Amino acid sequence: MELKPPASLILGMVRLGARSGYSIKKAVDSSTRFFWPISLAQVYPQLAKLVDADLLERTEDPEGARRRSSYRLRQAGHDALLEWLRSDREAPMVFRDEGILRLFFADALEPKEQLALVRLLRTRAEESAAHVRENILPVAESVGGHGPRFPLLTARFGIETRESAAAWLAKLERELEAEVGD
Amino acid sequence: MELKPPASLILGMVRLGARSGYSIKKAVDSSTRFFWPISLAQVYPQLAKLVDADLLERTEDPEGARRRSSYRLRQAGHDALLEWLRSDREAPMVFRDEGILRLFFADALEPKEQLALVRLLRTRAEESAAHVRENILPVAESVGGHGPRFPLLTARFGIETRESAAAWLAKLERELEAEVGD
DNA sequence: AGGGTCATGTAACTAGTTACATGATTGA
DNA sequence: TCAATCATGTAACTAGTTACATGACCCT
Numbered sequence: 001m002e003l004k005p006p007a008s009l010i011l012g013m014v015r016l017g018a019r020s021g022y023s024i025k026k027a028v029d030s031s032t033r034f035f036w037p038i039s040l041a042q043v044y045p046q047l048a049k050l051v052d053a054d055l056l057e058r059t060e061d062p063e064g065a066r067r068r069s070s071y072r073l074r075q076a077g078h079d080a081l082l083e084w085l086r087s088d089r090e091a092p093m094v095f096r097d098e099g100i101l102r103l104f105f106a107d108a109l110e111p112k113e114q115l116a117l118v119r120l121l122r123t124r125a126e127e128s129a130a131h132v133r134e135n136i137l138p139v140a141e142s143v144g145g146h147g148p149r150f151p152l153l154t155a156r157f158g159i160e161t162r163e164s165a166a167a168w169l170a171k172l173e174r175e176l177e178a179e180v181g182d
Numbered sequence: 183m184e185l186k187p188p189a190s191l192i193l194g195m196v197r198l199g200a201r202s203g204y205s206i207k208k209a210v211d212s213s214t215r216f217f218w219p220i221s222l223a224q225v226y227p228q229l230a231k232l233v234d235a236d237l238l239e240r241t242e243d244p245e246g247a248r249r250r251s252s253y254r255l256r257q258a259g260h261d262a263l264l265e266w267l268r269s270d271r272e273a274p275m276v277f278r279d280e281g282i283l284r285l286f287f288a289d290a291l292e293p294k295e296q297l298a299l300v301r302l303l304r305t306r307a308e309e310s311a312a313h314v315r316e317n318i319l320p321v322a323e324s325v326g327g328h329g330p331r332f333p334l335l336t337a338r339f340g341i342e343t344r345e346s347a348a349a350w351l352a353k354l355e356r357e358l359e360a361e362v363g364d
Numbered sequence: 365a366g367g368g369t370c371a372t373g374t375a376a377c378t379a380g381t382t383a384c385a386t387g388a389t390t391g392a
Numbered sequence: 393t394c395a396a397t398c399a400t401g402t403a404a405c406t407a408g409t410t411a412c413a414t415g416a417c418c419c420t
Contacts, residue, residue, distance in 0.1 A: 002311075003261070004407095005278070005280050005283055005409085008283065008284075009283060010286070012286070012287040012290075014291065015287075016287075020370080020372090021370070021372070021373090022369095022370060022371050022372075023370085023371095026370095031228065031240060031286070032283060032286055034277070035277055035278065035279045035282045035283060036278055036279070036280075036282075036283045037278075038408095039409065039410085040371095040372085040373085041373085041374080041375095041408085041409070041410080042407085042408070042410095043372095044372065044373055044374090045373085045374090051349075058240075058258035058283035063370085063371090063416085063417080064416075064417075065415090065416060065417090066370070066371065066415080066416045066417065067371070067372070067415090067416085068370085068371060068372085069372080070369090081287070081290065082290060082291070084284070084395075085284050085287060085288065085290060085291055085295070085299070085387080086291070086295060088302065091278075091279075091283075091284060091302075091303075092280055093278060093279035093281060093282075094276065094277070094278045094279075095216070095217055095275075095276070095277050095278075095279075095281065096187075096217065096218055096219075096275060096276045096277075096409095097217045097218070097273075097276075097277075098187045098218075098273040098274055098275065099220075099273035100217045100275075100336055100339065101187055101190065101191060101214060101217060101218045101273075102267050102273060102334055103332055103335065103336050104194070104213070104214055104217075104333055104336045105190070105194040105197075105263070105267060105332065106193075106198055106267065106332040107329065107330040107331060107332050107333075108197065108263065108264060108267060109264070109267055109268070113250070113267070113268060114332075117267070120270065120273075121273075124273070136416090146290065148289040149289060150285055150286055150287065150288040150289050150296075151286055151289075153285065153354065154282055154285050154286045155292075155352075157282065157347070157350055159286075160346065160350050161343060161346055161347050161350070163340070164342065164343055164346035165343050168342050168343070169327040169339075186379095188379085195417085197390075202398085202399070202400090203399075203400070203401090204396085204397095204398060204399050204400075209382095213417070220380095221381065222399095222401085223380085223381070223382080223383095223401085223402080223403095224379085224381090225400095225403090226400065226401055226402090227401085230368085230401095244386075245388085245389080245398085245399090246389075247387090247388060247389090248387080248388045248389065248398070248399065249387090249400070250398085250399060250400085251399090253398080303389085320395095340397095351367070
């Protein structure tokens, strides 16, 4: 059972206590979002597949008249998740950044426009770091006391790498400022 | 003419001197690849669209019996590229990293396995930094003397951010080593 | 009463991939 | 002569998105 990231993500979130598809999506939005986002239109079909493959067990669990499905890990699901975690095959990463792409071609701009672009990118990188710090780190900290520590570590990783990008851009910004004046 | 990144990328590469679809792809592989890769199956249809939109001019330019098309920027293409570079709209970035996703769920592993995972990720980050340093930086340096400087700057940015990720993982690795012994 | 949240799903679309198909040129 | 490279394109597929559709519950 070779899991792909979306399947592993859902299995992992169920393992950490998320019950419904909706709450899996919410959990992702406040944790793995910055290195693996997911949309609800992926969650529900993926859950159905995992149930079909006997990795998850689904129980109807309505609240009043509001329907709800509740999921738990089956043994095979637990095994598949561990196998994925242990696997030493390539763990590919995709990184696509339109901002850096603009920077690459920035020679076509006037010096003042180049500076404006670098400022925009630096601001954006700072905002991104701040977002992880303010919205994701606290959630990871709050669960850190009683069990999982790696969510906190990955949040810190996200902050560090984003801040390092912001710092590099800030340095470039100062250099361009010195050249162009202002 | 609101350009999307693949269109801008191709226009930008033509502006920097790439003539054929094939050579655009090669140029991308040795420069923007690490923050905006592209495949040949995207290049050719995209070129056709840009010709249709009068942003590029195509000339048949065979070498012997080997067919080849040569492209140049039209005025509208140049304008569209500059508009894209100047635009202050969101420049979205997507970052998906299966390795960090595994790290997030690593609490399910034994301490020794956690350490092995962190080692794998640290190695991978170092290799990625080395790849940019060895394969992309030199190309950017070689064109740096006579014109564009931003390709070199973005290559450095790529190296710095990757090395910062590798350094963070190396630090975590040492911490886990201290806990687990070995 | 009405907005925000909890909840589930599908449809239509966009962006990207790998694999296939073809053929010439170059250099060891 | 044979592998690598130059060159162009299409077909089939995979992964993801936004928009649509529906409805209950909760709080002010």
